Amino acid sequence: DAGITQSPRHKVTETGTPVTLRCHQTENHRYMYWYRQDPGHGLRLIHYSYGVKDTDKGEVSDGYSVSRSKTEDFLLTLESATSSQTSVYFCAISEGGMAKNIQYFGAGTRLSVL
Amino acid sequence: KNQVEQSPQSLIILEGKNCTLQCNYTVSPFSNLRWYKQDTGRGPVSLTIMTFSENTKSNGRYTATLDADTKQSSLHITASQLSDSASYICVVSLQTGANNLFFGTGTRLTVIP
Numbered sequence: 001d002a003g004i005t006q007s008p009r010h011k012v013t014e015t016g017t018p019v020t021l022r023c024h025q026t027e028n029h030r031y032m033y034w035y036r037q038d039p040g041h042g043l044r045l046i047h048y049s050y051g052v053k054d055t056d057k058g059e060v061s062d063g064y065s066v067s068r069s070k071t072e073d074f075l076l077t078l079e080s081a082t083s084s085q086t087s088v089y090f091c092a093i094s095e096g097g098m099a100k101n102i103q104y105f106g107a108g109t110r111l112s113v114l
Numbered sequence: 115k116n117q118v119e120q121s122p123q124s125l126i127i128l129e130g131k132n133c134t135l136q137c138n139y140t141v142s143p144f145s146n147l148r149w150y151k152q153d154t155g156r157g158p159v160s161l162t163i164m165t166f167s168e169n170t171k172s173n174g175r176y177t178a179t180l181d182a183d184t185k186q187s188s189l190h191i192t193a194s195q196l197s198d199s200a201s202y203i204c205v206v207s208l209q210t211g212a213n214n215l216f217f218g219t220g221t222r223l224t225v226i227p
Contacts, residue, residue, distance in 0.1 A: 004157075042118065042203070042217030043158070058213050090157050099145050099207050099214050105157030 003027045004106035006091050012112045019078040021109050023091030025071075032074040033058075033092040033103065034066060036085075043090065049074055050097070081113045116141045118206050120218040127225055131194055135221045137187040137204030145207040145214070149178050149189050152201045152220070161189070161202075194225045 003026040013019050023032060033048040035058075045058030047066040055066050063085060065077045078085055089109045094101040118139045127133050137147070146165045150158035162171045162178040164187070170179050175192045191198055201220040208214035 040219060042219050044217075045213055045215070048213075056213075092157075099209065102148070102160045102163060103215075105159070107157050108155070 004091055004093060004104060006089075006106040006109050008109060009107065010110045012114065013081050014114055015082060016080050019081050019111065019113075021076040021089055021091075021111070023074045023076070023106060025074075025091075025093050027093060027104070028071060029093040029095050029104075030071075031094045031097060031101070032068065033094075033098070034064070034074065034076045035090045035092060036060065036087040037090060037108075038087050046076065046089075048098070081111075083113050085111065086113045087111060116206075116208070116216050118204055118216045118218040120202075120204050120221050122221060123219075124222040125224070127194055127223070129194060129196055129225050129227050133191050133194060133223065135189045135191075135202050135204075135223070137189070137206075137218055139185050139187075139204070139206045139216070141185075141206040141208060141216050143209040144182060144185075145209040147178075147180055147187050148205040148207070149176070149187075150203040150205060152203060154200070158203055191223075194223075196225050196227065199223060199225045 005024045007022045034046040035043040044060045049055045049068040067075045091106040092103040094103045121136045148163045149161040152158040164180045177190045180187045203220045204218040
């Protein structure tokens with residue numbers, strides 16, 4: 001998985017609890033992304049980062065926040081998890097912006113919100 | 115509206131046979147088109163990336179074609195193997211904008227012995 005580690009790989013939580021997912025890369029790529037994947041939908045971008053402390057919203061950012069304090073780590077936080085956030089979350093990285101650069105994906109985190 | 119549609123949704127073929135997956139898009143202005151393979155329980159892995167000027171690109175037994183005029187792409191798999199069982203995702207990139215990737219919902223391929 002291209003030097004990308006997502007943790008945890010599986011998590012079950014209850015509605016209303018905070019959840020943080022971690023993405024760690026060893027490739028020193030500038031760009032990092034968080035996607036969610038749901039049946040019947042293509043991968044949807046939640047947030048992305050183009051450098052340390054530089055982040056921007058994606059298509060489905062409501063209810064999510066991110067932080068990037070180091071090049072290698074990108075955290076996704078669900079402040080108060082809801083059942084609609086049950087999904088598989090993928091982290092991705094790329095050397096340059098997403099338009100012209102291949103993205104490399106992690107193995108995913110399966111999150112269930114009960 | 116920028117969209118990527120893939121067909122069929124699912125496909126079952128016998129080991130050793132060939133198959134072709136389709137991708138139609140309405141994304142404009144077009145930058146490039148990518149095919150990813152996603153094994154069950156794993157993240158997507160890039161197979162090919164094609165720009166406007168490229169008609170065909172191969173990666174082993176995988177050959178992708180692109181017709182930018184009709185906005186269609188296909189992924190042809192030759193002499194299928196059991197390990198080809200996966201979802202195949204078509205992704206189209208816009209030339210401009212910050213959030214400029216459009217993902218298809220994928221074709222689920224099952225190769226049976």
